[in-house]
Amino acid sequence: MSEAEVRELLQPCTNLVGGIIHACHRLMREFGYISVDQKHILADIFNLSVAEVSGVISFYHDFKTEPQPSKLLRICTAEACQANRSRDLVAAVESHLGSKIPCQTADGETTVSFVYCLGLCPNGPAVEINGQLVSNATADQVLSHL
Numbered sequence: 001m002s003e004a005e006v007r008e009l010l011q012p013c014t015n016l017v018g019g020i021i022h023a024c025h026r027l028m029r030e031f032g033y034i035s036v037d038q039k040h041i042l043a044d045i046f047n048l049s050v051a052e053v054s055g056v057i058s059f060y061h062d063f064k065t066e067p068q069p070s071k072l073l074r075i076c077t078a079e080a081c082q083a084n085r086s087r088d089l090v091a092a093v094e095s096h097l098g099s100k101i102p103c104q105t106a107d108g109e110t111t112v113s114f115v116y117c118l119g120l121c122p123n124g125p126a127v128e129i130n131g132q133l134v135s136n137a138t139a140d141q142v143l144s145h146l
């Protein structure tokens with residue numbers, strides 16, 4: 001996508017409150033990450049410095065600055081899910097992969113990481129598998145995706 005096309009993609013965000021956040025979401029949906037060149041475009045469009053744009057992007061864990069593996073599995077380890085034994089899921093995954101989370105599968109196709117609340121607190125443990133939320137997750141369910 002050319003720079004002009006990226007600017008056109010982001011243009012509708014410029015008149016929104018918190019427009020840079022909307023613009024970052026658009027870039028994430030379109031490209032899966034926000035490149036250095038796109039940071040410069042964001043800075044120009046929103047009349048910010050590149051450092052300020054980098055500060056916004058780095059504040060939110062879901063905004064990535066590098067291409068991401070094709071699959072993402074996140075296990076909630078916030079308090080409610082811990083009370084519902086999310087640590088058992090963590091132990092099962094770490095035992096299966098032979099490494100501590102955050103980590104990737106041996107083929108590099110799946111990244112496993114923690115997340116701190118997915119909004120499914122009463123039905124934990126909760127996990128997110130490739131954007132799909134799963135409540136009452138079991139170790140077998142999680143391991144079947146690794």
Ligand code: FES
Binds near residue numbers: 080116121126
């Ligand atoms: S604490 Fe896990 S979903 Fe809220």
